[in-house]
Amino acid sequence: MTKRQRRLRTKNLLNSNKKMNRTLINEETTNLQQRYLKAFIERYTKRTETSKQLTQTYRPVLANSRASFGFCLSIKEILYPIIGKQAQGSRMWDVDGNEYIDLGGFGVNLFGNNPPFIKEALAAQLEQGIQISPQAEFAGEVALLISELTGMERVTFLNSGTEAVMTALRLARSATNRYKIALFSGSYHGHSDGTLMIAHKGAENPRAVPLARGISSNIAEDVLVLDYGNFESLEVIKAYASELAAVLVEPVQSRRPELQPQAFLQQLRELTQESGIALIFDEMVTGFRIHPGGAQAWFGVEADLATYGKIIGGGMPIGVVAGKATYMDGVDGGMWNYGDESYPQAKTTFVAGTFSKHPLAMAAARVVLQHLKSQGSGLQQQLNQRTSQFVETLNAYFEANKVPLGVANFGSFFGPVLLGNATSNHSTVSENIDLLLYHLLAKGIYLRGGCFLSTAHTDEDIDCIIHAIKDSVEEMQEGGFLVDSYS
Numbered sequence: 001m002t003k004r005q006r007r008l009r010t011k012n013l014l015n016s017n018k019k020m021n022r023t024l025i026n027e028e029t030t031n032l033q034q035r036y037l038k039a040f041i042e043r044y045t046k047r048t049e050t051s052k053q054l055t056q057t058y059r060p061v062l063a064n065s066r067a068s069f070g071f072c073l074s075i076k077e078i079l080y081p082i083i084g085k086q087a088q089g090s091r092m093w094d095v096d097g098n099e100y101i102d103l104g105g106f107g108v109n110l111f112g113n114n115p116p117f118i119k120e121a122l123a124a125q126l127e128q129g130i131q132i133s134p135q136a137e138f139a140g141e142v143a144l145l146i147s148e149l150t151g152m153e154r155v156t157f158l159n160s161g162t163e164a165v166m167t168a169l170r171l172a173r174s175a176t177n178r179y180k181i182a183l184f185s186g187s188y189h190g191h192s193d194g195t196l197m198i199a200h201k202g203a204e205n206p207r208a209v210p211l212a213r214g215i216s217s218n219i220a221e222d223v224l225v226l227d228y229g230n231f232e233s234l235e236v237i238k239a240y241a242s243e244l245a246a247v248l249v250e251p252v253q254s255r256r257p258e259l260q261p262q263a264f265l266q267q268l269r270e271l272t273q274e275s276g277i278a279l280i281f282d283e284m285v286t287g288f289r290i291h292p293g294g295a296q297a298w299f300g301v302e303a304d305l306a307t308y309g310k311i312i313g314g315g316m317p318i319g320v321v322a323g324k325a326t327y328m329d330g331v332d333g334g335m336w337n338y339g340d341e342s343y344p345q346a347k348t349t350f351v352a353g354t355f356s357k358h359p360l361a362m363a364a365a366r367v368v369l370q371h372l373k374s375q376g377s378g379l380q381q382q383l384n385q386r387t388s389q390f391v392e393t394l395n396a397y398f399e400a401n402k403v404p405l406g407v408a409n410f411g412s413f414f415g416p417v418l419l420g421n422a423t424s425n426h427s428t429v430s431e432n433i434d435l436l437l438y439h440l441l442a443k444g445i446y447l448r449g450g451c452f453l454s455t456a457h458t459d460e461d462i463d464c465i466i467h468a469i470k471d472s473v474e475e476m477q478e479g480g481f482l483v484d485s486y487s
């Protein structure tokens with residue numbers, strides 16, 4: 001055997017020993033994890049048995065994507081929604097009588113659950129009845145309040161965020177007479193066909209493909225899906241400028257709160273302005289949460305159109321499109337007066353909805369906006385600062401204890417950040433995060449439907465949440481989870 005052959009044989013032996021050790025460690029970890037998971041599932045399902053039982057009872061008739069989203073055999077037994085019974089302030093109770101500190105709610109409850117001033121406004125409107133065909137009494141006042149707080153010229157109402165985005169795109173297309181739109185990977189703009197698109201990987205030109213079955217690829221022809229915050233995307237927009245009706249942005253994506261690209265947004269504003277492309281800010285989450293004037297005020301960027309919903313509905317379904325008259329006049333033809341020769345001059349498109357300007361939604365929105373106006377930006381400033389402090393405490397704990405997790409916030413919404421080599425460990429990290437959320441549910445912290453702090457959360461609530469997170473992490477680590485180093 002030559003020297004070289006001997007060296008190779010030693011190297012191979014060492015490698016195979018390493019591989020064997022790794023396999024043994026993995027098997028041990030897997031056994032530990034499986035035992036731990038089994039015990040946890042037993043605990044969790046016992047605590048929430050009515051939610052599980054009701055989900056199964058009605059599954060034959062209730063087609064419910066939330067009851068099977070993220071299906072995975074290993075956690076099948078705990079895959080069911082928590083069914084809510086009651087909610088008040090920072091708290092929520094499920095059908096099993098468990099009490100939770102509620103951080104979810106899809107970002108609707110800026111003032112916590114069931115705040116007395118909204119409850120009273122809704123009760124008063126119920127007394128008056130629900131007139132659907134005549135215009136709701138408060139619609140004009142609500143439009144004025146939105147215009148005052150956001151600086152947008154004109155406002156129209158729909159029933160959901162999805163409808164608002166769909167309508168904003170139609171208004172942009174109608175005003176520009178162009179049909180392509182650009183949006184960004186990682187953004188969510190609701191569930192209409194036109195925005196459920198992802199980037200076509202490997203395509204030479206930026207192409208979109210439908211994100212789900214049932215969406216026509218013809219619709220994708222009109223969509224570019226670009227990289228968010230990446231200045232190269234601006235070059236693509238420049239190249240397609242003459243075809244683009246709109247660029248649609250979720251200024252800070254719910255899925256990536258750490259990405260807050262102010263310079264990118266400012267340059268995007270300049271570019272779209274020069275090219276006559278409508279810049280649409282989807283402020284469904286950021287609107288009224290980060291600042292009374294939303295992400296536009298925060299970043300110092302004035303969009304042409306903005307979409308809102310969630311918070312201003314005070315718990316009622318609502319969607320809002322607001323923007324410059326040039327675009328908004330597509331709803332009704334624009335301004336005209338009685339007693340003179342004026343008439344609606346702008347070209348219109350089609351905007352409608354049986355339940356748009358619903359009296360209950362308008363009654364709730366009116367008091368929400370009045371409340372926001374009277375409190376001023378101090379309300380958001382204080383809440384943003386409390387959330388940042390909370391997030392800093394958590395990150396310091398994760399770092400000190402080498403927990404491969406991080407949290408980021410944009411004002412009062414926060415979310416997990418993937419650390420280290422996010423691509424190779426992406427699924428493990430997401431699975432661990434998912435399991436952590438289940439642990440928090442088991443400890444009475446409700447974090448489904450996003451992570452949002454409200455003005456109803458007290459310092460004691462925040463301490464409670466921090467303790468629950470620390471305890472959950474420790475338990476999971478004992479069970480073999482959250483121990484990988486992702487650096």
Ligand SMILES: Cc1ncc(COP(=O)(O)O)c(C=O)c1O
Pocket residue numbers: 106160161162163165188189190191250254282283284285309310
């Ligand atoms: C940024 C954004 N746009 C649009 C939507 C859609 O709103 P809705 O669920 O009210 O249709 C959402 C919903 O979460 C959202 O976060």
